[in-house]
Amino acid sequence: MFSKLLLSLKIKLGKTTREELSVKACIQRGMKVGENCHGLASSTIDYAHCWLIEIGDKVTFAPQVYLLAHDASTKRHLDYTKIAKIKIKDNVFIGARAFIMPGITIGENSIVAAGSIVTKSVPEGSVVAGNPARIISKTKDYIDKHKEGLEEAKIYDSSWTIGENITKEMCITMSKELDCSLGYVK
Structure with missing residues:
Protein backbone atom coordinates (compact mmCIF):
# COMPACT_ATOMS: atom_id res chain seq x y z
CA MET A 1 0.00 0.00 0.00
CA PHE A 2 2.81 2.42 0.92
CA SER A 3 4.57 1.79 -2.41
CA LYS A 4 1.31 2.53 -4.26
CA LEU A 5 1.02 5.79 -2.34
CA LEU A 6 4.61 6.67 -3.19
CA LEU A 7 3.97 5.92 -6.85
CA SER A 8 0.81 8.03 -6.94
CA LEU A 9 2.58 10.91 -5.20
CA LYS A 10 5.52 10.60 -7.60
CA ILE A 11 3.14 10.91 -10.52
CA LYS A 12 1.54 14.01 -8.97
CA LEU A 13 4.84 15.66 -8.01
CA GLY A 14 6.74 14.88 -11.19
CA LYS A 15 10.39 13.80 -11.31
CA THR A 16 11.38 13.63 -7.65
CA THR A 17 13.75 11.41 -5.70
CA ARG A 18 12.29 8.96 -3.17
CA GLU A 19 13.85 10.97 -0.31
CA GLU A 20 12.40 14.27 -1.49
CA LEU A 21 9.06 12.56 -2.03
CA SER A 22 9.03 11.39 1.57
CA VAL A 23 9.57 14.88 2.99
CA LYS A 24 7.07 16.47 0.60
CA ALA A 25 4.48 13.80 1.33
CA CYS A 26 4.93 14.29 5.09
CA ILE A 27 4.58 18.06 4.78
CA GLN A 28 1.44 17.56 2.70
CA ARG A 29 0.05 15.39 5.52
CA GLY A 30 0.77 18.05 8.15
CA MET A 31 4.38 17.77 9.30
CA LYS A 32 5.67 21.25 10.11
CA VAL A 33 9.16 22.24 8.96
CA GLY A 34 10.70 25.67 9.56
CA GLU A 35 13.09 27.70 7.42
CA ASN A 36 16.69 26.75 6.57
CA CYS A 37 16.50 23.11 7.64
CA HIS A 38 19.12 20.78 6.19
CA GLY A 39 19.43 17.01 5.80
CA LEU A 40 15.83 16.04 6.48
CA ALA A 41 15.60 14.17 3.16
CA SER A 42 18.23 11.66 4.38
CA SER A 43 16.20 10.93 7.53
CA THR A 44 13.51 8.35 8.17
CA ILE A 45 10.26 10.08 9.06
CA ASP A 46 7.30 8.33 10.69
CA TYR A 47 4.95 8.77 7.73
CA ALA A 48 2.09 7.06 9.61
CA HIS A 49 2.08 9.91 12.18
CA CYS A 50 4.09 12.65 10.45
CA TRP A 51 1.55 15.35 11.34
CA LEU A 52 2.75 14.94 14.95
CA ILE A 53 6.25 16.16 14.00
CA GLU A 54 7.21 19.84 14.30
CA ILE A 55 10.65 21.07 13.24
CA GLY A 56 11.82 24.64 13.89
CA ASP A 57 14.13 26.92 11.94
CA LYS A 58 17.82 26.25 11.22
CA VAL A 59 17.73 22.57 12.16
CA THR A 60 20.40 20.26 10.73
CA PHE A 61 19.92 16.51 10.38
CA ALA A 62 22.99 14.37 9.76
CA PRO A 63 22.37 11.21 7.68
CA GLN A 64 19.90 8.54 8.78
CA VAL A 65 18.20 10.32 11.68
CA TYR A 66 15.01 8.51 12.68
CA LEU A 67 11.90 10.42 13.81
CA LEU A 68 9.32 8.09 15.38
CA ALA A 69 6.02 9.61 16.59
CA HIS A 70 4.48 6.27 17.56
CA ASP A 71 5.43 3.27 19.69
CA ALA A 72 3.59 -0.01 19.11
CA SER A 73 5.05 -1.76 22.17
CA THR A 74 1.64 -1.48 23.86
CA LYS A 75 -0.40 -2.78 20.92
CA ARG A 76 -0.27 -6.51 21.73
CA HIS A 77 -1.24 -6.04 25.39
CA LEU A 78 -3.59 -3.05 25.27
CA ASP A 79 -4.73 -3.08 21.65
CA TYR A 80 -3.54 0.53 21.41
CA THR A 81 -0.39 2.12 20.03
CA LYS A 82 1.18 5.02 21.90
CA ILE A 83 1.44 8.24 19.87
CA ALA A 84 2.92 11.62 20.79
CA LYS A 85 4.38 14.73 19.21
CA ILE A 86 8.03 15.28 18.41
CA LYS A 87 9.04 18.94 18.68
CA ILE A 88 12.47 20.00 17.50
CA LYS A 89 13.04 23.67 18.31
CA ASP A 90 15.24 26.20 16.46
CA ASN A 91 19.01 25.88 15.90
CA VAL A 92 19.27 22.17 16.71
CA PHE A 93 21.83 19.73 15.32
CA ILE A 94 20.95 16.02 15.28
CA GLY A 95 23.83 13.63 14.60
CA ALA A 96 23.90 10.65 12.26
CA ARG A 97 21.66 7.71 13.15
CA ALA A 98 20.16 9.43 16.18
CA PHE A 99 16.73 8.07 17.07
CA ILE A 100 14.07 10.47 18.38
CA MET A 101 11.20 8.74 20.20
CA PRO A 102 7.59 9.95 20.49
CA GLY A 103 6.79 12.65 23.04
CA ILE A 104 10.21 14.29 22.82
CA THR A 105 10.95 18.01 22.67
CA ILE A 106 14.49 19.02 21.78
CA GLY A 107 15.13 22.53 23.10
CA GLU A 108 16.62 25.40 21.13
CA ASN A 109 20.37 25.44 20.48
CA ILE A 117 18.51 7.20 21.41
CA VAL A 118 16.51 10.15 22.74
CA THR A 119 13.87 8.88 25.20
CA LYS A 120 13.52 12.05 27.33
CA SER A 121 13.14 15.66 26.29
CA VAL A 122 16.32 17.70 25.88
CA PRO A 123 16.55 21.05 27.68
CA GLU A 124 17.45 24.16 25.72
CA GLY A 125 21.19 24.61 25.13
CA SER A 126 22.19 21.02 25.96
CA VAL A 127 24.41 18.41 24.35
CA VAL A 128 23.09 14.86 24.76
CA ALA A 129 24.66 11.52 23.84
CA GLY A 130 24.20 7.82 24.43
CA ASN A 131 21.57 5.11 24.74
CA PRO A 132 19.49 6.35 26.37
CA ALA A 133 20.68 9.88 25.64
CA ARG A 134 21.91 11.83 28.66
CA ILE A 135 23.08 15.41 29.03
CA ILE A 136 26.87 15.53 28.71
CA SER A 137 27.37 19.30 28.62
CA LYS A 138 25.89 22.65 27.82
CA THR A 139 26.05 23.65 24.15
CA LYS A 140 27.95 26.84 25.06
CA ASP A 141 30.63 24.86 26.94
CA TYR A 142 30.95 22.40 24.05
CA ILE A 143 31.38 25.22 21.50
CA ASP A 144 33.83 27.12 23.75
CA LYS A 145 35.95 23.96 24.07
CA HIS A 146 36.12 23.67 20.29
CA LYS A 147 36.89 27.38 19.86
CA GLU A 148 39.97 26.76 22.02
CA GLY A 149 40.75 23.67 19.94
CA LEU A 150 40.74 25.76 16.76
CA GLU A 151 43.82 27.60 18.02
CA GLU A 152 46.01 24.47 17.95
CA ALA A 153 44.28 22.22 15.41
CA LYS A 154 44.94 21.76 11.73
CA ILE A 155 42.44 23.92 9.79
CA TYR A 156 41.28 23.17 6.25
CA ASP A 157 39.35 25.51 3.97
CA SER A 158 36.38 24.40 1.86
CA SER A 159 38.65 23.25 -0.98
CA TRP A 160 39.36 20.22 1.24
CA THR A 161 35.76 18.88 0.85
CA ILE A 162 34.02 16.60 -1.62
CA GLY A 163 31.75 19.48 -2.58
CA GLU A 164 34.81 21.40 -3.75
CA ASN A 165 36.34 18.34 -5.45
CA ILE A 166 39.10 17.50 -2.98
CA THR A 167 41.90 15.70 -4.84
CA LYS A 168 43.23 12.26 -3.98
CA GLU A 169 46.53 13.87 -2.98
CA MET A 170 44.71 16.22 -0.60
CA CYS A 171 42.89 13.22 0.92
CA ILE A 172 46.21 11.49 1.55
CA THR A 173 47.71 14.67 3.04
CA MET A 174 44.73 15.21 5.36
CA SER A 175 44.81 11.59 6.47
CA LYS A 176 48.49 11.87 7.37
CA GLU A 177 48.10 15.22 9.12
CA LEU A 178 45.20 13.97 11.23
CA ASP A 179 46.76 10.62 12.10
CA CYS A 180 46.61 11.29 15.86
CA SER A 181 44.83 14.63 16.12
CA LEU A 182 41.62 16.52 15.54
CA GLY A 183 41.17 19.01 12.71
CA TYR A 184 38.46 21.30 11.38
CA VAL A 185 37.21 21.90 7.85
CA LYS A 186 35.23 24.97 6.67
Whole structure:
Protein backbone atom coordinates (compact mmCIF):
# COMPACT_ATOMS: atom_id res chain seq x y z
CA MET A 1 0.00 0.00 0.00
CA PHE A 2 2.81 2.42 0.92
CA SER A 3 4.57 1.79 -2.41
CA LYS A 4 1.31 2.53 -4.26
CA LEU A 5 1.02 5.79 -2.34
CA LEU A 6 4.61 6.67 -3.19
CA LEU A 7 3.97 5.92 -6.85
CA SER A 8 0.81 8.03 -6.94
CA LEU A 9 2.58 10.91 -5.20
CA LYS A 10 5.52 10.60 -7.60
CA ILE A 11 3.14 10.91 -10.52
CA LYS A 12 1.54 14.01 -8.97
CA LEU A 13 4.84 15.66 -8.01
CA GLY A 14 6.74 14.88 -11.19
CA LYS A 15 10.39 13.80 -11.31
CA THR A 16 11.38 13.63 -7.65
CA THR A 17 13.75 11.41 -5.70
CA ARG A 18 12.29 8.96 -3.17
CA GLU A 19 13.85 10.97 -0.31
CA GLU A 20 12.40 14.27 -1.49
CA LEU A 21 9.06 12.56 -2.03
CA SER A 22 9.03 11.39 1.57
CA VAL A 23 9.57 14.88 2.99
CA LYS A 24 7.07 16.47 0.60
CA ALA A 25 4.48 13.80 1.33
CA CYS A 26 4.93 14.29 5.09
CA ILE A 27 4.58 18.06 4.78
CA GLN A 28 1.44 17.56 2.70
CA ARG A 29 0.05 15.39 5.52
CA GLY A 30 0.77 18.05 8.15
CA MET A 31 4.38 17.77 9.30
CA LYS A 32 5.67 21.25 10.11
CA VAL A 33 9.16 22.24 8.96
CA GLY A 34 10.70 25.67 9.56
CA GLU A 35 13.09 27.70 7.42
CA ASN A 36 16.69 26.75 6.57
CA CYS A 37 16.50 23.11 7.64
CA HIS A 38 19.12 20.78 6.19
CA GLY A 39 19.43 17.01 5.80
CA LEU A 40 15.83 16.04 6.48
CA ALA A 41 15.60 14.17 3.16
CA SER A 42 18.23 11.66 4.38
CA SER A 43 16.20 10.93 7.53
CA THR A 44 13.51 8.35 8.17
CA ILE A 45 10.26 10.08 9.06
CA ASP A 46 7.30 8.33 10.69
CA TYR A 47 4.95 8.77 7.73
CA ALA A 48 2.09 7.06 9.61
CA HIS A 49 2.08 9.91 12.18
CA CYS A 50 4.09 12.65 10.45
CA TRP A 51 1.55 15.35 11.34
CA LEU A 52 2.75 14.94 14.95
CA ILE A 53 6.25 16.16 14.00
CA GLU A 54 7.21 19.84 14.30
CA ILE A 55 10.65 21.07 13.24
CA GLY A 56 11.82 24.64 13.89
CA ASP A 57 14.13 26.92 11.94
CA LYS A 58 17.82 26.25 11.22
CA VAL A 59 17.73 22.57 12.16
CA THR A 60 20.40 20.26 10.73
CA PHE A 61 19.92 16.51 10.38
CA ALA A 62 22.99 14.37 9.76
CA PRO A 63 22.37 11.21 7.68
CA GLN A 64 19.90 8.54 8.78
CA VAL A 65 18.20 10.32 11.68
CA TYR A 66 15.01 8.51 12.68
CA LEU A 67 11.90 10.42 13.81
CA LEU A 68 9.32 8.09 15.38
CA ALA A 69 6.02 9.61 16.59
CA HIS A 70 4.48 6.27 17.56
CA ASP A 71 5.43 3.27 19.69
CA ALA A 72 3.59 -0.01 19.11
CA SER A 73 5.05 -1.76 22.17
CA THR A 74 1.64 -1.48 23.86
CA LYS A 75 -0.40 -2.78 20.92
CA ARG A 76 -0.27 -6.51 21.73
CA HIS A 77 -1.24 -6.04 25.39
CA LEU A 78 -3.59 -3.05 25.27
CA ASP A 79 -4.73 -3.08 21.65
CA TYR A 80 -3.54 0.53 21.41
CA THR A 81 -0.39 2.12 20.03
CA LYS A 82 1.18 5.02 21.90
CA ILE A 83 1.44 8.24 19.87
CA ALA A 84 2.92 11.62 20.79
CA LYS A 85 4.38 14.73 19.21
CA ILE A 86 8.03 15.28 18.41
CA LYS A 87 9.04 18.94 18.68
CA ILE A 88 12.47 20.00 17.50
CA LYS A 89 13.04 23.67 18.31
CA ASP A 90 15.24 26.20 16.46
CA ASN A 91 19.01 25.88 15.90
CA VAL A 92 19.27 22.17 16.71
CA PHE A 93 21.83 19.73 15.32
CA ILE A 94 20.95 16.02 15.28
CA GLY A 95 23.83 13.63 14.60
CA ALA A 96 23.90 10.65 12.26
CA ARG A 97 21.66 7.71 13.15
CA ALA A 98 20.16 9.43 16.18
CA PHE A 99 16.73 8.07 17.07
CA ILE A 100 14.07 10.47 18.38
CA MET A 101 11.20 8.74 20.20
CA PRO A 102 7.59 9.95 20.49
CA GLY A 103 6.79 12.65 23.04
CA ILE A 104 10.21 14.29 22.82
CA THR A 105 10.95 18.01 22.67
CA ILE A 106 14.49 19.02 21.78
CA GLY A 107 15.13 22.53 23.10
CA GLU A 108 16.62 25.40 21.13
CA ASN A 109 20.37 25.44 20.48
CA SER A 110 20.83 21.79 21.43
CA ILE A 111 23.03 19.08 19.96
CA VAL A 112 22.11 15.39 19.79
CA ALA A 113 25.21 13.23 19.29
CA ALA A 114 25.39 10.61 16.56
CA GLY A 115 23.83 7.26 17.47
CA SER A 116 21.89 8.63 20.43
CA ILE A 117 18.51 7.20 21.41
CA VAL A 118 16.51 10.15 22.74
CA THR A 119 13.87 8.88 25.20
CA LYS A 120 13.52 12.05 27.33
CA SER A 121 13.14 15.66 26.29
CA VAL A 122 16.32 17.70 25.88
CA PRO A 123 16.55 21.05 27.68
CA GLU A 124 17.45 24.16 25.72
CA GLY A 125 21.19 24.61 25.13
CA SER A 126 22.19 21.02 25.96
CA VAL A 127 24.41 18.41 24.35
CA VAL A 128 23.09 14.86 24.76
CA ALA A 129 24.66 11.52 23.84
CA GLY A 130 24.20 7.82 24.43
CA ASN A 131 21.57 5.11 24.74
CA PRO A 132 19.49 6.35 26.37
CA ALA A 133 20.68 9.88 25.64
CA ARG A 134 21.91 11.83 28.66
CA ILE A 135 23.08 15.41 29.03
CA ILE A 136 26.87 15.53 28.71
CA SER A 137 27.37 19.30 28.62
CA LYS A 138 25.89 22.65 27.82
CA THR A 139 26.05 23.65 24.15
CA LYS A 140 27.95 26.84 25.06
CA ASP A 141 30.63 24.86 26.94
CA TYR A 142 30.95 22.40 24.05
CA ILE A 143 31.38 25.22 21.50
CA ASP A 144 33.83 27.12 23.75
CA LYS A 145 35.95 23.96 24.07
CA HIS A 146 36.12 23.67 20.29
CA LYS A 147 36.89 27.38 19.86
CA GLU A 148 39.97 26.76 22.02
CA GLY A 149 40.75 23.67 19.94
CA LEU A 150 40.74 25.76 16.76
CA GLU A 151 43.82 27.60 18.02
CA GLU A 152 46.01 24.47 17.95
CA ALA A 153 44.28 22.22 15.41
CA LYS A 154 44.94 21.76 11.73
CA ILE A 155 42.44 23.92 9.79
CA TYR A 156 41.28 23.17 6.25
CA ASP A 157 39.35 25.51 3.97
CA SER A 158 36.38 24.40 1.86
CA SER A 159 38.65 23.25 -0.98
CA TRP A 160 39.36 20.22 1.24
CA THR A 161 35.76 18.88 0.85
CA ILE A 162 34.02 16.60 -1.62
CA GLY A 163 31.75 19.48 -2.58
CA GLU A 164 34.81 21.40 -3.75
CA ASN A 165 36.34 18.34 -5.45
CA ILE A 166 39.10 17.50 -2.98
CA THR A 167 41.90 15.70 -4.84
CA LYS A 168 43.23 12.26 -3.98
CA GLU A 169 46.53 13.87 -2.98
CA MET A 170 44.71 16.22 -0.60
CA CYS A 171 42.89 13.22 0.92
CA ILE A 172 46.21 11.49 1.55
CA THR A 173 47.71 14.67 3.04
CA MET A 174 44.73 15.21 5.36
CA SER A 175 44.81 11.59 6.47
CA LYS A 176 48.49 11.87 7.37
CA GLU A 177 48.10 15.22 9.12
CA LEU A 178 45.20 13.97 11.23
CA ASP A 179 46.76 10.62 12.10
CA CYS A 180 46.61 11.29 15.86
CA SER A 181 44.83 14.63 16.12
CA LEU A 182 41.62 16.52 15.54
CA GLY A 183 41.17 19.01 12.71
CA TYR A 184 38.46 21.30 11.38
CA VAL A 185 37.21 21.90 7.85
CA LYS A 186 35.23 24.97 6.67
